Each structure stands twice: as C-alpha cells, then as structure tokens.
Amino acid sequence: MKITVVGVGSMGGAIIKGLASSSADEVSGLNPTNPRVSRLADYLHFKLFTTASEVVEYQPDVVILTTPANITVAVAKELDGLQPNTIIISAAAGVRQYELKAVLPNNPVVTIIPNTPVAVNAGTIGLALSADVTGATRDNIIYVLNQLGDIITVSEDQLDIVGVIGGCGPAFIDIFMDAMSDAAVKHGLDRQTAYQLIASMVKGTGALAYDTEKSPSALRDEVTSPAGTTIKGVEVLEKHGFRFSVIDAVNKANGED
Ligand SMILES: NC(=O)C1=CN([C@@H]2O[C@H](COP(=O)(O)OP(=O)(O)OC[C@H]3O[C@@H](n4cnc5c(N)ncnc54)[C@H](O)[C@@H]3O)[C@@H](O)[C@H]2O)C=CC1
Ligand SMILES: O=C(O)[C@@H]1CCC=N1
Numbered sequence: 001m002k003i004t005v006v007g008v009g010s011m012g013g014a015i016i017k018g019l020a021s022s023s024a025d026e027v028s029g030l031n032p033t034n035p036r037v038s039r040l041a042d043y044l045h046f047k048l049f050t051t052a053s054e055v056v057e058y059q060p061d062v063v064i065l066t067t068p069a070n071i072t073v074a075v076a077k078e079l080d081g082l083q084p085n086t087i088i089i090s091a092a093a094g095v096r097q098y099e100l101k102a103v104l105p106n107n108p109v110v111t112i113i114p115n116t117p118v119a120v121n122a123g124t125i126g127l128a129l130s131a132d133v134t135g136a137t138r139d140n141i142i143y144v145l146n147q148l149g150d151i152i153t154v155s156e157d158q159l160d161i162v163g164v165i166g167g168c169g170p171a172f173i174d175i176f177m178d179a180m181s182d183a184a185v186k187h188g189l190d191r192q193t194a195y196q197l198i199a200s201m202v203k204g205t206g207a208l209a210y211d212t213e214k215s216p217s218a219l220r221d222e223v224t225s226p227a228g229t230t231i232k233g234v235e236v237l238e239k240h241g242f243r244f245s246v247i248d249a250v251n252k253a254n255g256e257d
Pocket of ligand 2: 163167168
C-alpha cells in the first residue's frame with residue numbers, strides 16, 4: 001500500500017518510523033524543504049515530496065495528515081485531485097471530519113489521535129470512523145493503524161478527551177519520569193541508570209495493568225504493604241494534591257478555562 005504522511009514533524013516522523021519497520025508498504029512523506037526532514041528521509045529511506053501537487057500525482061492509497069492543526073484543512077484542500085478511493089486519516093487535534101469533507105468531498109475521511117510511542121509500534125491511537133467508511137476501506141485503515149499500536153475506536157465527539165489522555169498523556173508521564181530521575185540522582189544513582197530503571201518500571205506498570213485489566217487502585221494496593229515504604233510516599237503525593245494536578249491538567253488540555 002502507498003502511504004503518504006503529510007507533515008513530517010514530531011508526530012508525522014513518529015508515524016513514519018513506526019511504518020518503516022514494515023516492508024509491505026511504500027511509505028512517503030510531504031514536508032516543505034527542511035534539512036531535518038531530508039536527513040530523516042535519507043536515514044529511513046522514504047520518498048520525500050515537497051509540494052502537494054507531487055503527492056496528487058503520486059496517487060497514494062492512504063494519506064495521513066500530521067500538519068499543524070490550524071493549517072490542516074488548507075493543506076487538505078491542496079490535495080484536491082487525489083483519486084476518490086484515497087483514504088484520508090487526519091491526526092490533527094480538534095479538526096473535525098466535516099471540515100475535511102468540505103474540501104475533499106470524494107474521499108473517505110477518518111480522524112485519529114495517535115501518540116508518540118507509535119514510533120516504536122507501541123502507540124495508542126484513538127480512532128473515530130465515519131458512516132461512509134465500511135468494508136475494505138475500513139479494513140485498510142485498521143491494517144495501517146494496527147502496525148502502529150493499539151486502536152481505541154470511539155465516536156468523533158469522544159476523540160478530544162481520548163486525545164488528551166492518549167496523545168498528551170506521554171508528556172505528563174515524561175514529566176513524572178523526569179522528576180523521578182532527579183530524585184534517584186539525589187539518592188546516588190547515575191542519570192543513565194536512573195533513566196533505564198524508570199523507563200522499565202513504567203513499561204512494566206503499564207503492561208501489568210494492560211494484561212491483568214485490574215483497576216489502578218487495586219494494583220496500587222498490591223504495592224502498598226502495611227506500615228511499608230510505599231504508603232509513606234503515597235501520603236506525600238496526596239498531601240501535595242498529585243491527583244488534583246493530574247485531573248486539572250487533563251481539564252485544561254481538554255479546553256476547560
Ligand atoms: N506531537 C504529538 O504527540 C501529537 C500531535 N498530533 C497532531 O499532529 C499534528 C502535528 O503536530 P506535531 O508533529 O507535534 O507538530 P510539528 O510542528 O512537529 O510538525 C508539523 C510538521 O508539518 C510541517 N508542515 C507545515 N506546513 C506544511 C504543509 N503545508 N505541508 C506539509 N507539511 C507542512 C512542518 O514543517 C512540520 O514538520 C498536529 O495537528 C497535532 O494536533 C496529534 C497527536 C499527538
Ligand atoms: O499538544 C498537542 O496539541 C498535540 C495533540 C495531542 C498531543 N500533542
């Protein structure tokens with residue numbers, strides 16, 4: 001399948017890295033001339049376009065839009081001329097399917113919110129299908145996204161909150177990991193060992209929750225031994241409003257004033 005990623009920045013680059021590990025597809029990118037993107041294209045061996053008209057001429061089977069959200073509809077408009085069965089997958093946060101349909105009326109359009117772990121095929125991808133996306137078109141979308149990670153299918157009006165949790169979430173976890181590493185260094189670990197330790201701990205914590213499907217509170221209870229060390233740390237997190245900080249970060253990222 002010919003897949004073109006439009007906008008090879010953080011997210012577009014992560015998607016290309018994830019797709020590059022599969023040899024079954026022909027992956028390409030579109031980005032205005034940029035040495036960073038040219039280096040990535042050389043390194044990962046993908047075809048790089050610099051204008052929308054080259055992409056139209058190339059006639060990809062799937063276009064993934066990862067341009068800045070505020071220009072994504074205008075960028076989609078430049079792709080007018082794609083064959084009608086080219087699937088449009090937009091990852092632009094907050095851009096609605098009807099806005100893209102208005103400029104590409106003949107193409108199947110779905111919206112997603114992926115996250116940066118797609119680069120290592122361990123992404124979480126919120127997917128909002130649309131009524132006209134069925135059969136082989138739907139199967140092809142699932143085929144492409146399945147290469148990148150777990151698909152969580154939701155209605156379009158749920159995609160914003162799914163995007164905040166799944167899409168912004170890695171940044172929140174990264175801040176937590178960075179703070180943990182400062183604490184580890186304070187107590188004598190070297191930085192590199194701290195990073196490995198913490199990344200492994202977070203990976204395992206996620207895997208345990210995912211595989212067992214136990215609630216986070218049940219899993220936390222398993223760690224907090226009576227009169228043990230963990231509960232002392234939990235008390236401090238509660239004292240400093242850790243939970244409220246997390247909830248309010250999600251509120252604000254989701255557009256609350
Ligand atoms: N970074 C993330 O974790 C996530 C980002 N997204 C969405 O992905 C999109 C991109 O976000 P980032 O990658 O973070 O931004 P970014 O700024 O890193 O990447 C945007 C890329 O688009 C390119 N670009 C600008 N104008 C273009 C045009 N006319 N044609 C083609 N390419 C063009 C830029 O040169 C840049 O390489 C946004 O819509 C965002 O909502 C969605 C989920 C997660
Ligand atoms: O920060 C952003 O706007 C994008 C959308 C989700 C994650 N990153």
